[in-house]
Amino acid sequence: MTDFTELKRLADSAPMAMTITNGGEEHKALIAFTDEVKRLFGNDVGMARVLIAENEALRAALIECTASLEGEVLQKYHGQKPDDMHPVTRRGHGRDMAEINGYRALSKEG
Secondary structure, three states, rough: OOOOOOHHHHHHHHHHHHHOHHHHHHHHHHHHHHHHHHHOOOOOOOOOOOHHHHHHHHHHHHHHHHHHHHHHHHHHOOOOOOOHHOOHHHHHHHHHHHHHHHHHHHOOOO
């Protein structure tokens, strides 16, 4: 899960879940969310917000590190295009770029 919008909304609404008495789907979702957070963290429902913020900070750090690594790889190969590289150099470049693409994929998934 990379979009925490709904989870944040539920975390913010969870303390009010007990005051909603209509028994609708949203009420059931809030109760289920609150119960799951209580199961994981005791009565600290706010911990879900802390974990979401921490996850977002780690994701931002990974994105920043990936961009920095890509810059270093480009510098390592002096900005040369893969088509202009010697085959051995091209393989090294391909491995380096595969690693960077792996980090990009990780920063987009949850």
